[in-house]
Amino acid sequence: MSLKFAILAALTERSSTGLELARRFDRSIGYFWSASHQQIYRELERLREAGLVSTVSRPGPPERGQPKEFEILPAGTSALMAWTINQDDPAPMREALFVKVRAAAALGNPGVEAAVTHDRQIHAQILSRYEEIDRRDFQDRDLDAQGRMQRLVLQAGIDLERTRIQWCDAVLTELRSQQQPNHEADASST
Amino acid sequence: MSLKFAILAALTERSSTGLELARRFDRSIGYFWSASHQQIYRELERLREAGLVSTVSRPGPPERGQPKEFEILPAGTSALMAWTINQDDPAPMREALFVKVRAAAALGNPGVEAAVTHDRQIHAQILSRYEEIDRRDFQDRDLDAQGRMQRLVLQAGIDLERTRIQWCDAVLTELRSQQQPNHEADASST
DNA sequence: GTGTACATGTAAATCGTTACATGATTCC
DNA sequence: GGAATCATGTAACGATTTACATGTACAC
Numbered sequence: 548m549s550l551k552f553a554i555l556a557a558l559t560e561r562s563s564t565g566l567e568l569a570r571r572f573d574r575s576i577g578y579f580w581s582a583s584h585q586q587i588y589r590e591l592e593r594l595r596e597a598g599l600v601s602t603v604s605r606p607g608p609p610e611r612g613q614p615k616e617f618e619i620l621p622a623g624t625s626a627l628m629a630w631t632i633n634q635d636d637p638a639p640m641r642e643a644l645f646v647k648v649r650a651a652a653a654l655g656n657p658g659v660e661a662a663v664t665h666d667r668q669i670h671a672q673i674l675s676r677y678e679e680i681d682r683r684d685f686q687d688r689d690l691d692a693q694g695r696m697q698r699l700v701l702q703a704g705i706d707l708e709r710t711r712i713q714w715c716d717a718v719l720t721e722l723r724s725q726q727q728p729n730h731e732a733d734a735s736s737t
Numbered sequence: 738m739s740l741k742f743a744i745l746a747a748l749t750e751r752s753s754t755g756l757e758l759a760r761r762f763d764r765s766i767g768y769f770w771s772a773s774h775q776q777i778y779r780e781l782e783r784l785r786e787a788g789l790v791s792t793v794s795r796p797g798p799p800e801r802g803q804p805k806e807f808e809i810l811p812a813g814t815s816a817l818m819a820w821t822i823n824q825d826d827p828a829p830m831r832e833a834l835f836v837k838v839r840a841a842a843a844l845g846n847p848g849v850e851a852a853v854t855h856d857r858q859i860h861a862q863i864l865s866r867y868e869e870i871d872r873r874d875f876q877d878r879d880l881d882a883q884g885r886m887q888r889l890v891l892q893a894g895i896d897l898e899r900t901r902i903q904w905c906d907a908v909l910t911e912l913r914s915q916q917q918p919n920h921e922a923d924a925s926s927t
Numbered sequence: 928g929t930g931t932a933c934a935t936g937t938a939a940a941t942c943g944t945t946a947c948a949t950g951a952t953t954c955c
Numbered sequence: 956g957g958a959a960t961c962a963t964g965t966a967a968c969g970a971t972t973t974a975c976a977t978g979t980a981c982a983c
Contacts (some may be wrong), residue, residue, distance in 0.1 A: 550970080556840035564924040566934055579834050581829030586971070588936060613979070614934065624844070631841045632848040635833060635856035639771030643739040643825060645890050646770050650746035651821045652886035654814070658822040665824035692915050696842035702836050703904045710900045713742060714893045721889060725882050740942080756962055776943065778964060803951070804962060 550590050553580040555619055555627040558600060562618040565591055578677070578704050591617055599623035640672060660722045667715035674708035677701060740780050743770040745809055745817040748790060752808040754780055768867065768894050781807055789813035793868035838908060850912045864898035867891060 557576050567657055568591070569584035569700075581589075593601045600623050603616040619627075644666050651659035685698040747758055747766050758781075761767075766898045767801035790813050793806040809817075821883075834856050841849035875888040 548970085549831070549836060552833075553841065556836055556843065559840065559843045564934080565936090569934095577829070579830055579832045579839070581831060583972075584934090585936080585973090592936095624878055626804065627840055628844055628846055628848075631837045631844065632851050633837075634852055637856055638831065639767070640769055640894075641739070641771060641828065642769045642893075643742075643828065645893055646739060646743045646746055647821045647823075648886060649890045650749065650771070650817055652883045652890075653746065653749045654818055654821065655883070656818055656821050658818075661822050661843065662824055666827055669827055676749055682848045693842045693845070695911055696838060696908075699904075699908055700839045700842070702907070703832075703835055704830075706900045706904055707897070710896045714889075714896055717892070718886075718889055722885055738942085754962075755964090773944070774962090775945090775964080779942095782964095 549580065550582055551585060551594065552627055552630045553582065554587065554590055554594065555623050558617060558619040559624065559627065560717050562616055564601065564614040564616050565616070568617075575680075591661065594623065599626055656705065657722055657726060660719060661717050663718050663722070667712055667719070669716070670711045674705065674712065677705045677708065681705065739770065740776060742817055742820045743772065744780055744784065745776065745789065745813050748807060748809040749814065749817065752793065752806055754804040756804070756807050758807075765870075769890065777864055784813065789816055839898065847912055847916060850909060852914070853905050853908050857902055857909070860898050860901045860905070864895065864902065867895045867898060871895065 553572075553576060554568065557563065557571055563571065565588050566584065568587050569582075572580070572582045572587065591600065595602065598620060600619050602658070603618055604683070617619045644662065647662050649658055652658070682702055685694070685701070688694070690698060743766060744758065746755065755778050756774065757876065758777050762772045762777065762924075764768070770841055781790065785807070787811065790807045790809055793808055794921075810904065834852065837849055837852050841847075871888070871891055873892070875884070878884070880888060
């Protein structure tokens with residue numbers, strides 16, 4: 548339901564072809580809404596049928612294999628503007644790693660450490676990319692209102708990644724303390 | 738892909754009927770993996786066909802309208818154990834609120850405040866529920882290894898909600914400062 | 928003229944949401 | 956016997972993923 552608006556938002560910032568959009572969804576936009584090129588092509592076609600975007604006119608009919616540039620139409624801007632003030636409920640949580648850790652706790656399976664370590668590593672990579680973007684685009688600059696708001700969105704990603712990494716560290720500490728039980732309580736089976 | 742294992746994890750902790758599972762997914766389990774009763778019934782049937790769970794035998798054939806209790810089989814426990822050590826990549830992010838704020842920044846639409854305020858309110862409610870569970874089940878108790886790990890999973894939810902709420906507050910502060918521009922730089926249109 | 932990158936698209940399968948259907952039990 | 960609740964499902968649709976298909980441009 549939101550892919551439609553993520554595309555409209557992207558086209559508001561800059562007109563693009565389908566593949567350019569797909570690349571932008573692999574970078575900046577994809578940091579808060581991910582989408583594959585198949586999804587993007589299909590959704591662009593729907594948006595065109597709905598009159599919210601149009602292809603920038605080029606000489607000759609559009610053909611397969613040829614880049615097709617899309618731009619947002621006034622109706623698209625209106626639809627996007629209306630959506631940004633919608634009070635939708637947040638999406639329900641689905642975090643596989645939390646399921647894994649809870650299942651491992653029930654099963655007494657210390658091997659879950661591998662899954663947590665991997666998750667930590669991936670999130671550390673993502674955090675590095677965010678921090679680099681922050682340095683490159685926002686730090687040590689005079690930002691206008693739009694710039695400050697864009698930075699806040701990036702900051703949301705940074706905050707989430709840092710929270711996640713710290714949590715992974717806490718789980719890893721607990722797992723390791725279970726492997727070397729120095730607790731007075733836990734001396735069950737010799 | 739993970740619903741299957743979320744159900745196996747739930748059945749590891751306790752055998753349940755479909756509706757009992759649905760209720761548990763509305764409470765504790767749903768705090769990290771949400772699922773509707775329709776999804777759960779469909780998945781339970783698949784798990785039964787795959788030989789990972791079985792219905793607890795009762796006198797007479799199972800009929801519609803009659804509760805049907807499921808328990809995990811050894812094959813189910815093995816499958817769950819194997820999955821908990823999988824090094825899967827985390828799910829791509831899809832956060833509609835971040836798209837809204839970024840779109841509103843591009844459009845210069847202060848009305849997005851309504852969406853942020855609503856999001857903050859919902860997440861504050863969720864945080865309250867988590868904190869109550871923490872008080873009721875974990876605080877002021879001597880926890881064993883499993884208990885400490887269960888608490889860490891709940892802590893993940895608490896951390897995420899707090900991070901989200903703080904971020905919403907930062908966005909609201911920025912939005913309000915834009916409505917009353919006391920900045921020396923931003924005095925463009927009188 | 929062949930391979931590689933660019934570019935747009937199709938198809939099938941799975942997952943998730945929404946609305947509805949069917950039957951049993953209990954309370955009044 | 957009627958309403959409310961418990962309980963198990965079906966159906967249709969939309970969103971997402973994965974694999975594949977088709978065509979152009981350009982370097983070698």
